[in-house]
Amino acid sequence: MRFLFKTGYAQDTRLFPFGGTGRFWAGLALYAAILVALAHYAPVALNATHWLAVAIVYAVVFGAVLLRQNADGEGGHAAFWYGLLGVGALSAPFVLDLYFLSQITFVYVYAIAGVGLILLLGMCGQISLGHAAFMACGAYTAGLLQAQGFDLLVTLPAAILLSAALGVVIGLPALRMTGIYLAFATYAFAFIVEEVLARWDGLTGGNMGFVLSDPSILGYTFDSEQKMYYLAMALFVLTLLAGLNIRRSSTGRAFMAIRDSETAAEAMGVNLAVYKTTAFAISAGMAGLAGAVYAHLLFFISPEGFTIFLSINLLVLAVIGGLASMHGAVFGAAFIVVLPQLISLTKDSLPPVVGQLPGLESGIFGLVIILFVIFEPMGIHGRWMKIKTYFQLFPLYKRGTFKRQKSYMVSEKNR
Amino acid sequence: MTLLDVENLAVHFGGIKAVDGVGFGVDKGEIFTIIGPNGAGKSTIFNLISRIYEPTSGRIRFEGKDITAVPAHRVAGLGIARTFQNIELFDMATVLDNMMLGRHAHRRTGMLAHLFFGPRTRAEELAHRRKVEEVIDFLDLQHYRDQMIANLPYGVRKVVELGRALCTEPKILLLDEPSSGLNVEETEDMSFWISDIKNILGITVVMVEHDMNLVNEVSDRVLALNYGRVIAAGTPAEVQAHPEVIRAYLGTDETEAA
Numbered sequence A: 001m002r003f004l005f006k007t008g009y010a011q012d013t014r015l016f017p018f019g020g021t022g023r024f025w026a027g028l029a030l031y032a033a034i035l036v037a038l039a040h041y042a043p044v045a046l047n048a049t050h051w052l053a054v055a056i057v058y059a060v061v062f063g064a065v066l067l068r069q070n071a072d073g074e075g076g077h078a079a080f081w082y083g084l085l086g087v088g089a090l091s092a093p094f095v096l097d098l099y100f101l102s103q104i105t106f107v108y109v110y111a112i113a114g115v116g117l118i119l120l121l122g123m124c125g126q127i128s129l130g131h132a133a134f135m136a137c138g139a140y141t142a143g144l145l146q147a148q149g150f151d152l153l154v155t156l157p158a159a160i161l162l163s164a165a166l167g168v169v170i171g172l173p174a175l176r177m178t179g180i181y182l183a184f185a186t187y188a189f190a191f192i193v194e195e196v197l198a199r200w201d202g203l204t205g206g207n208m209g210f211v212l213s214d215p216s217i218l219g220y221t222f223d224s225e226q227k228m229y230y231l232a233m234a235l236f237v238l239t240l241l242a243g244l245n246i247r248r249s250s251t252g253r254a255f256m257a258i259r260d261s262e263t264a265a266e267a268m269g270v271n272l273a274v275y276k277t278t279a280f281a282i283s284a285g286m287a288g289l290a291g292a293v294y295a296h297l298l299f300f301i302s303p304e305g306f307t308i309f310l311s312i313n314l315l316v317l318a319v320i321g322g323l324a325s326m327h328g329a330v331f332g333a334a335f336i337v338v339l340p341q342l343i344s345l346t347k348d349s350l351p352p353v354v355g356q357l358p359g360l361e362s363g364i365f366g367l368v369i370i371l372f373v374i375f376e377p378m379g380i381h382g383r384w385m386k387i388k389t390y391f392q393l394f395p396l397y398k399r400g401t402f403k404r405q406k407s408y409m410v411s412e413k414n415r
Numbered sequence B: 001m002t003l004l005d006v007e008n009l010a011v012h013f014g015g016i017k018a019v020d021g022v023g024f025g026v027d028k029g030e031i032f033t034i035i036g037p038n039g040a041g042k043s044t045i046f047n048l049i050s051r052i053y054e055p056t057s058g059r060i061r062f063e064g065k066d067i068t069a070v071p072a073h074r075v076a077g078l079g080i081a082r083t084f085q086n087i088e089l090f091d092m093a094t095v096l097d098n099m100m101l102g103r104h105a106h107r108r109t110g111m112l113a114h115l116f117f118g119p120r121t122r123a124e125e126l127a128h129r130r131k132v133e134e135v136i137d138f139l140d141l142q143h144y145r146d147q148m149i150a151n152l153p154y155g156v157r158k159v160v161e162l163g164r165a166l167c168t169e170p171k172i173l174l175l176d177e178p179s180s181g182l183n184v185e186e187t188e189d190m191s192f193w194i195s196d197i198k199n200i201l202g203i204t205v206v207m208v209e210h211d212m213n214l215v216n217e218v219s220d221r222v223l224a225l226n227y228g229r230v231i232a233a234g235t236p237a238e239v240q241a242h243p244e245v246i247r248a249y250l251g252t253d254e255t256e257a258a
Helices: A021-041 A048-069 A078-095 A098-123 A131-147 A152-174 A179-199 A225-247 A250-260 A262-267 A272-298 A308-321 A327-347 A360-375 A379-393 B042-049 B072-078 B095-101 B111-116 B119-139 B154-167 B184-199 B212-218 B236-241 B243-250
Strands: B002-013 B016-027 B031-035 B057-062 B080-082 B172-176 B204-208 B221-226 B229-234
Touching (some): A078 A225, A131 A272, A131 A308, A179 A308, A225 B111, A262 A272, A308 A327, A308 A379, A327 A360, B016 B229, B031 B184, B042 B204, B080 B154, B119 B184, B221 B236, B221 B243
């Protein structure tokens, strides 16, 4: 009956509505400390099995603590599951081999850009085919500043701010265009950026690209795969938190208002121009951050890394992951990291006529996105919600549960 | 005291004079109804007041200040809220989000603060939420709080839209056909709410309405329009008895005229 007689609303402003946020972060911090202590002071060299054992023991204790607090709350298990996920993510560098670790690192990087794109496309309803340009901007800013001897404390904020400024510029056409026209305008812009990077030899190294060195913060150098993993993870968590904060504040609601009805949004006092450009700026800033980390992961950047295919990949990420929720960014990022690997794995066992087709990968990506749009417009996250609801309601689940009512006539949009 | 003062207002779309020299004043604390046949320019007047349309000529004054040049997104902050004839809710958001959007004009924290969601943002969210809950209680929307608009029946959407307008804490509320599409029972509820909005919340109401029962029940004064011009003004009874109004609705007897 909680929904009828609500008295306290504080829970609705929390990250985990039914409590546990404090313990969640404290528990993860404690675990990180334990990992650091063990790595440095353990009497014997620990192997993957030992680390796995540590992770499992800690997960059980930590999970019990989180569950105990939420025993009385309905749906209070969110903190528990995210807690386990956090323990797993923190342990990964000790348990997984380098190949898998670097793949997960790429998932984080794409997910950073994905959070930005979901903010823009899913929340504000503005499409962008120019996100490769924002990533390029972030990557080149970070790379060029690093070459000047600056560390991450300067290069990352610079990458974010410069990309955000670029986002404002691209956001300007959004004030007058929607849908496919906006897609083309942003695409044209991305193409311009790509050309500039290729032609401006003196600054960017042109088509030859340039090489980056290991990034560092205040003298601490991220010189191994493991360290880069933690860097990408930390930045992803910060981006995700920023995204979630936007979502639960009036800025995020203004974005949603613009997406659903510009007329009504304006009548509620939302300044369309300001909020549309803000959405582009925030989204571009996040893409820029992703680009900076991406550059450091690859050690080498050239204009070829930031073509329209990257933009489309990011769009695929957002649509297939699910636009309705930030979860979609992670699902989508995992998808676009895993699918090319699967394709190259199966390539050799396919008949050469099919396996050697030059456009095989783009073709499969295109096919998958079409299938998703037709059969699961809410993406992987939407499918996951349906499966979850099915089990929660079992055996009462009805086929029509997620069918939406036909929308009623909307008035002529006073454009 | 005149709260909203419309003077010689006109808007022309090409050759069509949708509103043609309309003037009226709405006093504080009254329910003022605009009636008229389809195409008379009723909703257009609302769109002019909420600054969606640019008037060709004329003045709109609110609390003595000229708002004819105020941008549309500032109107809510001045204390003018509205609903739409065909419901303009945010379909893919929950009822709560929709109502919280009504609080948008009252936000005091900036976007940068929202990125971090610090104590001030949190406190502000809670304050807004309390205000929204008052409206939810007022309109009995507790059941629907967390439901998406797209899943709600028409009648409930109509109430949510009224609620969203109330959340802006308006001084004047523009209701564009509050009873259209509602059944008898829902219309009755709407009529009680409109009187309550005036009597309990002390908000001035301007509405466009076709249902004459509702108009008679709640309005203090009525303005009748036809072809963008005022044809009658006064109490509901006076306006309904006015020969021009009867002619506008029922038409002239062609054979007699000839």
